[in-house]
Amino acid sequence: MKVDRIPFEIGKATPRADGSAKVSGKEKYAADYYEGDFLWAGVKRAGVPHATIKGIHTEAAEALPGVIAVLTWKDIPGENRLGIIRRNQPVLAETVVRHSGEAVALILAESRGALKGAIDSILLEYAPLPGVFSAQEALKESSPLVHEDNPEGNVIKAVSVETGACASAMGECDVVVGGVYETPVQEHAFLETEAGWAYRAENGACVIVASTQTPFRDCFEIAPVLGMDPGSIRVIAPYLGGAFGGKDGITVQCLLALALLHAGGRPVKIWWDREESFLAGVKRMNATMHYRLGAKQDGTFHALECRLYYDGGAYSPLGGEIMTLGAEHAGSAYRIPNVSVKGWALYTNNPVGGPFRGFGVPQVTAAMEQMVDMAARKLGMDPLSIRLQNVVRKGDRNCVGVILTHSTGAAECLETILGHPLWKTRDEWKKGAGLFKVRGVGLACMAHAMGYPPMVPDEARAKIELTAEGKIRVYAGVVDMGQGNASTYQQIAGHILVQDGPAMELVLPDTARTLPSGSSSASRTTYTYGNALIEAATDLKKAILKAASAQTGGTRPEEFVLVPDRVRHIPTGNEISLGELAGSMDGPARTATGYFRMPVTRERLDAIYMGPHLIFSYGAHLVYAEIDELTGQVEIARYLAITDAGKVMSPRVYEQQIEGATAMGIGYALTEDFKVANGSIVTQDLATYIIPTSMDIPRIESIPVEIAEETGPFGMKGAGEIGMSGPMPAIGNAICDACGIRILRAPFIGEAVHEALLSGNAEEADL
Amino acid sequence: MKIRFTLNGEAREMETDERRRVIDLLREDLTMTGTKEGCGTGECGACTILVNSESRLACLMVAPQLDGAEVMTIEGLARNGELHPLQKAFIEYGAIQCGFCTPGMVMASLDLLTRNPSPTEAEIREGISGNLCRCTGYQKIVEAVSAAASARKLGGRP
Ligand code: FES
Ligand code: FES
Numbered sequence: 001m002k003v004d005r006i007p008f009e010i011g012k013a014t015p016r017a018d019g020s021a022k023v024s025g026k027e028k029y030a031a032d033y034y035e036g037d038f039l040w041a042g043v044k045r046a047g048v049p050h051a052t053i054k055g056i057h058t059e060a061a062e063a064l065p066g067v068i069a070v071l072t073w074k075d076i077p078g079e080n081r082l083g084i085i086r087r088n089q090p091v092l093a094e095t096v097v098r099h100s101g102e103a104v105a106l107i108l109a110e111s112r113g114a115l116k117g118a119i120d121s122i123l124l125e126y127a128p129l130p131g132v133f134s135a136q137e138a139l140k141e142s143s144p145l146v147h148e149d150n151p152e153g154n155v156i157k158a159v160s161v162e163t164g165a166c167a168s169a170m171g172e173c174d175v176v177v178g179g180v181y182e183t184p185v186q187e188h189a190f191l192e193t194e195a196g197w198a199y200r201a202e203n204g205a206c207v208i209v210a211s212t213q214t215p216f217r218d219c220f221e222i223a224p225v226l227g228m229d230p231g232s233i234r235v236i237a238p239y240l241g242g243a244f245g246g247k248d249g250i251t252v253q254c255l256l257a258l259a260l261l262h263a264g265g266r267p268v269k270i271w272w273d274r275e276e277s278f279l280a281g282v283k284r285m286n287a288t289m290h291y292r293l294g295a296k297q298d299g300t301f302h303a304l305e306c307r308l309y310y311d312g313g314a315y316s317p318l319g320g321e322i323m324t325l326g327a328e329h330a331g332s333a334y335r336i337p338n339v340s341v342k343g344w345a346l347y348t349n350n351p352v353g354g355p356f357r358g359f360g361v362p363q364v365t366a367a368m369e370q371m372v373d374m375a376a377r378k379l380g381m382d383p384l385s386i387r388l389q390n391v392v393r394k395g396d397r398n399c400v401g402v403i404l405t406h407s408t409g410a411a412e413c414l415e416t417i418l419g420h421p422l423w424k425t426r427d428e429w430k431k432g433a434g435l436f437k438v439r440g441v442g443l444a445c446m447a448h449a450m451g452y453p454p455m456v457p458d459e460a461r462a463k464i465e466l467t468a469e470g471k472i473r474v475y476a477g478v479v480d481m482g483q484g485n486a487s488t489y490q491q492i493a494g495h496i497l498v499q500d501g502p503a504m505e506l507v508l509p510d511t512a513r514t515l516p517s518g519s520s521s522a523s524r525t526t527y528t529y530g531n532a533l534i535e536a537a538t539d540l541k542k543a544i545l546k547a548a549s550a551q552t553g554g555t556r557p558e559e560f561v562l563v564p565d566r567v568r569h570i571p572t573g574n575e576i577s578l579g580e581l582a583g584s585m586d587g588p589a590r591t592a593t594g595y596f597r598m599p600v601t602r603e604r605l606d607a608i609y610m611g612p613h614l615i616f617s618y619g620a621h622l623v624y625a626e627i628d629e630l631t632g633q634v635e636i637a638r639y640l641a642i643t644d645a646g647k648v649m650s651p652r653v654y655e656q657q658i659e660g661a662t663a664m665g666i667g668y669a670l671t672e673d674f675k676v677a678n679g680s681i682v683t684q685d686l687a688t689y690i691i692p693t694s695m696d697i698p699r700i701e702s703i704p705v706e707i708a709e710e711t712g713p714f715g716m717k718g719a720g721e722i723g724m725s726g727p728m729p730a731i732g733n734a735i736c737d738a739c740g741i742r743i744l745r746a747p748f749i750g751e752a753v754h755e756a757l758l759s760g761n762a763e764e765a766d767l
Numbered sequence: 768m769k770i771r772f773t774l775n776g777e778a779r780e781m782e783t784d785e786r787r788r789v790i791d792l793l794r795e796d797l798t799m800t801g802t803k804e805g806c807g808t809g810e811c812g813a814c815t816i817l818v819n820s821e822s823r824l825a826c827l828m829v830a831p832q833l834d835g836a837e838v839m840t841i842e843g844l845a846r847n848g849e850l851h852p853l854q855k856a857f858i859e860y861g862a863i864q865c866g867f868c869t870p871g872m873v874m875a876s877l878d879l880l881t882r883n884p885s886p887t888e889a890e891i892r893e894g895i896s897g898n899l900c901r902c903t904g905y906q907k908i909v910e911a912v913s914a915a916a917s918a919r920k921l922g923g924r925p
Contacts, residue, residue: 013861016858016861016863020850020858022863023858023866023869023870023873024842025800025802025840025870026842027866029803032794034795190865191805191867191868192867193805239865239866240865241865241866242865242867243865274808274810274811482865482866482867482902655861655907656864656903659903660903660904662904663903663905664904686806686808686811686899687808687810691901692905693899694893694895694896694898695892695893695896697905697906699906700904700906
């Protein structure tokens, strides 16, 4: 029989599994549940950055019509603590508040109106405490303590990396450049704010449908709070309306579970509004970075010294780990024999710092890549040759001393730029600037580690089934927060089993139905889960072919192939439908699972806290920027993003990742400045916190350097984060190229650039 | 109060509070959750709907403003189960990632194409600039809208 349906292919753009439902408004996100007689729950937040709580007056709120319950920390049945590495964050504050967005009371009400009224009528009585509002302040002996019981004072985590002999090597350098570089707090600003829906299952289990990147971890994190067994909590993660790290961990989940205990059997909904999301959500930590880079006359990098201070805010969901990844990437993608990096993540009374696409790396890349340009200028070299001369190649040691034994395409990325027309014609473009405009071209090169550090096993378990109806069902345990990994899973399984879209079904993460596969983060989802799925799908294929041979007694499995919806016996051309075949197999025979654990470095586990990474993605970005001399406004005219994320499995999804990350990086570079003054948020909404619109993002040309990563599924590596780190330094370098001015504090908003232009702050102030 | 309007071509009559926001009326009262809320203050465009064929922000409107109006939401765009060419273009060109901005983006684009059937790239960028997308970097959205406009010239909808 002729097959006119085209099965999934690897390396070809296929329509996303979620496209049709999303474009027609049918897809159900966590915020889209309004079923039955449900209650709204919400939180009274502290409003002050640091204070002792003298009283929480809830009587007035409780008396309001439509208010079902007002809960405080005293109503928490288990331990009132959340946290991943350190369990030190109260679900509801007890005697102290440490940042202005801290949750103090939880309210259940019949309507959103009643909820708002109740929140407003809760009175909090405080005795103010002096606060600490910057990382540098936090380190001072005399500063107030954010956590009285932390043995390291305000230090969340300090790390130190030493390779070679940095101090003496710096003295051997012909040129040394340096500076103190600062990056701002960045807000995720995903379109779907934190949301969730909870209900009691018939068996009494607490079911939470939430916008979360970490459903399995969530169960374990919230169970002790409620004094429950993790097995009695079920977390379901539908498609997310964006996350970027901001939904890695607990946002609404624990509050929902707590509310459910007091909901009298009714479902509960929580949906933070934008202002609350800004107030309570985690942020990209700001960083102050002291850098010195030394090179020999011929351009060879010889020594790097940095001190990194990351403001972790009031609690530390991964603050120490984020800073550590920054320290690991402090030298970007270069071979530098003598390195000394010291890093601190610090508690302050600012909003809580947490994961955000790039996980601590965009900060250091912004600093390092501008140092590279400074060194090039001082040496009279061009910024591309100095990078090509020093960039890591396979077999080199990176700046924390790990030998790069896997695919290392940084040089190929730079070489692609070298041969690109945008590089070759840059001088002509620059000359074409109009009146009161100056033009500059900037470069950046990046590396980004894939997966968790060695001390945290990075593993995934995939499950796949031939359903009784003859469809292929993929059980994905890793969240799709918009990046399209679920579609790629379908593509992988479809490719191996020779099936197309209509023959496939997807089960999104659900702790009761899918297998634990870790978080949707760290550029790991497709790499890790994809490898596990290849194993599962291959096993299922074997089982199907075996069943076909059993059904047609006397034939061998090798005589069969899978075709869409059917299995074909090659010698005779006879076909059996998958539905028919499924009927002949029992449940377990129709199900297969796969497991994968990411390889890690064997050497030098002590190089850095939790161990250094082994596999990296790489990138090189080129930007054309035009600066208005009258206003300081920077406009991006062209953008070229070259990426080594291994082989491209799904070109459309890949491009989306690179374009999206680059756009987010452009926002980080040019406008996004989450302002906090003495612990109070100044940029409270999307009118004052400016993310890019369609007018601010240029056409982005994205070219993959497809070097196969041998351990990756079909040769791929992670692409989710690498694009985020390029724009800030590339644009900073372009500004300097255009006007000779180096602005050491990002973002490069018009006012800042204008001011720098006026003061004529030349770059090369020696340090 | 009582309001009467047509919603996606169907006549509706509803008893509602006069301060009820249109977005709540749609999402909560009618459980038409295709229209999304991203900010509630008119800054993100996620809640864009068409009222009398012009794009409006459902988070900034109250129920009485719908009285007598013709309202179209994302749910009303497909006909007889067939997606609108603009919706198809969004899928085909990869203009969707998380998809939370998508309904509003599609409605804003539809409004743009109705007013300007052959927009330039700059006009498309301007036309959708009131709708924020945090995922895509906009390029693929611009391509999708542009493709839908060209298809329309060849005789398709809208
Ligand atoms: S929700 Fe209406 S504009 Fe953002
Ligand atoms: S696709 Fe996520 S906000 Fe646009």
